[in-house]
Amino acid sequence: MTQELSKFDRIIERYERSEESLLAILQDYQREFQYVPEEGMRRLSEVMGVPLSKLYAMATFYKALSLVPRGRHTIKVCTGTACHLKGAPQILETLERELRVKRNGTTEDGEFTLECVNCVGACAMAPVILVDEVYHGQNRPSKVMDIIKKQVGS
Amino acid sequence: MGTINSIEELDRYRQKLAAAVKPNLPTVLVCFGTGCQANGSRLVAEAFTEVIKEQGLQVNVNLGIKTTGCHGFCENGPLVVLRPQDILYLKVKPEDVPEIVEESVKGGRIVQRLVYQDKVTGEQVAHYNEIPFYKHQLRIALRHIGTIDPTSIDDYILAGGYAGLAKALTMRPEDIITEVERSGLRGRGGAGFPTGTKWRSCAAVQSDVRYVMCNGDEGDPGAFMDRSIMEGDPHAVIEGMIIGAYAVGSHQGYIYVRDEYPLAVRNLSIAIEAAREKGLLGKNILGSGFSFDIKIIRGGGAFVCGESSALMRSVEGNVGEPRAKYIRSVERGLYNKPTVLNNVETWANVPEIILKGADWYASMGTEGSKGxxxxxxxxxxxxxxxxxxxxxxxxxxxxxxxxxxxxxxxxxxxxxxxxxxxxxxxxxxxxxxxxxxxxxxxxxxxxxxxxxxxxEDTCMVDVAKYFTGFLVEESCGKCTPCRDGLPRMLDLLTDITEGRGTEEHLAMLEELCDLLTWGALCGLGTSAANPVLSTIRYFRDEYEAHIKDKKCPAGVCKALITYSIDPEACTGCRLCAKNCPQTCITGERKKPHVIDVSRCIRCGVCKDVCPYDAVRVS
Structure with missing residues (x-):
């Protein structure tokens, strides 16, 4: 348990003891653990002297934060307007069907999390997907699985 | 060189940088914006470095490579610009690099197959400024993007950066505000509030502490200019903010950047650090006695945080919910102190306005919208x-x-x-x-x-449904019209797109739109009905086609369309049958195929793979 705690403390220590740092710390949790662990929020609440309920409110409000672990690979389908017009719904459906997972869900084997994101600002390359933060543009339903397989090597 | 302690020193420093530039030195600019990187520009840049290194032994080609921000023509990336000729090459692959070096860099000739070709006339255009996409542009906010290295403060200073700040520091704060007012600059983030008026109101409030903030939470889907500026010219934003802070009397600034823009966070952080080292941020800026610093806050992926009061709550370390607008943030904003919040593009315009004057800026644009x-x-x-x-x-x-x-x-x-x-x-x-x-x-x-x-292939009802769906998800949930009204609107739109719509659906939609416009708390809520209202206003016939004829004229709404194969166009290549996830396409090789409509899930894969465009949607 101590080891677990120090894991959180290492992140907390990077920032000033100010409420301004709360969101950044929760985001670092997310990056490090692929989710925001409850113990991490408890520790943060203790160190900063803020109620746990406030951290829970933040963790559920901000889309970048998740209370359940995400898969090893995250696939983000951009569903911004330009991508929507250029076929993002078909890309999303294809992925839901092929990966057997619904949007914002994680595959049973914990391999992939499928998410939607509202515009990644790469509209000129629509429709866009991000596989572990790597951008792929001009996607087509028939090719999108190959792109993912090629990148993650499975 | 360490800190720059005065305006004169800044000038001398710029001259020193200029003296070190070798004129006529061929320069290869490889775009490193998000779009070009996705298309592999890093490999292209590496190929250039390698070829130049190899050939450097045999031929004496002096070449500088710079990695720049986004040129905006992302669809054609990776983009490569050659200077001094200003040749633009599109979709450059690493294997094209030896030819570019041989032909263009050394030989001064153009590699025709890589230049822009007009899709209508077929005309080829090699020079950057003659390409229609660039020819009609006038770049002020984007003035440096694509020509400077955003991670180099020297590049920015050499291009005339921080000269606007130097001039501002010789002016009285109220004169700066007057200049910005006279320029007619209005906020580029959405509402178009006059920037100078905002600054004046903030400066007029009695307070020991004031804040200036930059809204980099670019949430509108389909817009990415702020990303491009933060990534490609971060110092322009920082310089604008220092000028604004000096004008209103603030010593602390914040830049709130969207979580989805990691490269913007990186380049801004590098720029802030470099500006501090040079004494352009921090205590006693350019020896003027004025002190100011900037902190970056990463957003959490919530659309509503682009709204000013929600953004401030988010910076304070709270859930980003807006508050009622009768309290103005210029009076009580961040931490209840007077705050100026402007958008990225607005800030990037400020240094040029100060440097070149309000009259110059106001000479462009229309009566009510300058620049x-x-x-x-x-x-x-x-x-x-x-x-x-x-x-x-x-x-x-x-x-x-x-x-x-x-x-x-x-x-x-x-x-x-x-x-x-x-x-x-x-x-x-x-x-x-x-x-x-x-x-x-x-x-x-x-x-x-x-x-x-x-x-013509876009269904306007689907567009209205798309935006309403977006807003349902992004509504913060604080006020009832937005939280509960939008989902009802989405239900109605879903009914219409799925063939269950009636005339009452339309009437009820209009009523709910009215309720939102008058009843919602923040700017996002009161404008949330616009996508529905405007499509009903201009495309009522499309709504009626969905409702009365149960048809989607654009062929988008899945419940109202069927896929079929045109026997005339089909060659029987079997590609669609092989790719159909439902295996509901049958037919013999080299004979027209048929879709079993009862099993078809309308996924569109057959249309996507068909090389003969034989799949019809009706």
Whole structure:
């Protein structure tokens, strides 16, 4: 348990003891653990002297934060307007069907999390997907699985 | 060199940098914007470095490589610009590099197959400024993007950076505010509030502490100019903020950047650090006695945080919920102190306005909207990307001259502007000049400048449903009209797109729109009905086709369409049958195939893979 705690403390220590740092710390949790662990929020609440309920409110409000672990690979389908017009719904459906997972869900084997994101600002390359933060543009339903397989090597 | 302690020192430093530049030295610029990186520009840059190193032994070619921010022509990336000739090469692959070095860098000749080709006339254009996409542009906010290395403060200073700040520091703060007022600059983030007025109100409030903030939470889908500026010219934003802070008397600034923009966070952080080292941020800036510093806050992926009061709550370390607008943030903003919050593009304009004067800026644009505006021209148009043009250009000029017309020779139907708070403007109003007031009058708004072009294959009811769905998800849930009204609107729109719509659906939709416009708490809520209202206003016939005829004229709404194969066009290549996830396409090789409509899930894969365009949607 101590080891677990120090894991959180290492992140907390990077920032000033100010409420301004709360969101950044929760985001670092997310990056490090692929989710925001409850113990991490408890520790943060203790160190900063803020109620746990406030951290829970933040963790559920901000889309970048998740209370359940995400898969090893995250696939983000951009569903911004330009991508929507250029076929993002078909890309999303294809992925839901092929990966057997619904949007914002994680595959049973914990391999992939499928998410939607509202515009990644790469509209000129629509429709866009991000596989572990790597951008792929001009996607087509028939090719999108190959792109993912090629990148993650499975 | 360490800190720059005075305005004179800054000038001397710039001269020193200029003296070190070798004129006529060939330069290769490889775009390192998000789009080009996705298309592999890093490998292209590596190939250049390698070829130059190899050949450097045999031939004496002096070559500087710079990695730049986004040129805006992302669809054609990776982009490579050769200087001094200003040749632009598109879609460059690492294997093209030896030829470019041999032919262009050493030989001064043009590699024809890599230059821009007009999709309509077939004409080839090699020089950057002659390409229609760039020819009609006037770049102020984007002035350095694509020509300087955003991670090098020296590059920025050499290009005239921080000269606006130097001039501002010799002016009285109130004169700076007057200058910005006279320039007619209005906020580029959406609402178009006059920037100078905002500054004056903030400066007038009695307070020991004031804040200046930059809204980099670019949330409107379809707009990415702020990302491009933060990534490609971060010092322009920082310089603008220092000037603003000096004018209103603030010593602490914040930049709130969207979580989805990691490269922007990185480049801004590098720039802030470099500005501190040079004494352009921190204590006693350029020896003026004025102190100011900037902190970056990463957003958490919530659309509502682009709203000013929600953004401030988020910076304070709270859930980002807006508050009622009768308390103005220039009086009580961040931590209840007077705060100036401007958008990225607005800040990037400020140094140029100070440097070149209000009259220069006000000479461009229209009566009520001065200067230029960056638009992200995306959707069903041939040339997509970021363009900066004077205010008042018509929608048609933008789509046809700069955008090169509609893709695939299809019919231009509408443009959507202003993101989820904006609306759709039909083709018949395309001669409308684009400025803050005319767009609002047409039932849309400027928003952050996303121009999404729609063609005959776009269903306007689906577009309205798309935006409403977006807003349902992004509503913060604080006020009832937005939290509960939007989901009811989505239900109604879903009914219509799935063939269950009646005349009452339309009437009820209009009633709910009215409720939102008058009853919601924040700007996002009160404008949330615009996508529905504007599509009903201009495309009522499409709604009626869905309701009365149970048809989707554009062939988009899944419940109302069927896929079939045109036996005339089908060659029986079997590609569709092989790819169909339902295996519901049958037929013999080299004979027309047939789709079993009862099992078809309308996924569109057959249409996507068909090389003969034989799949029909009706």
């Amino acid at each position: 230029t505006k960056v638009f992200s021209l995306v959707g069903k148009v041939n040339n997509t990307g970021l363009v900066e043009v004077p205010m008042g250009i018509s929608i048609r000029e933008l789509v046809e001259n700069i955008g090169g017309g509609i893709q695939g020779g299809k019919k231009f139907k509408a443009v959507q502007t202003g993101g989820p708070s904006g609306g759709c403007i039909p083709e018949r109003l395309a001669d409308l000049p684009i400025d803050f007031d005319s767009l609002t009058k047409a039932g849309s708004m400027m928003g952050s400048g996303g121009i999404i072009v729609m063609d």
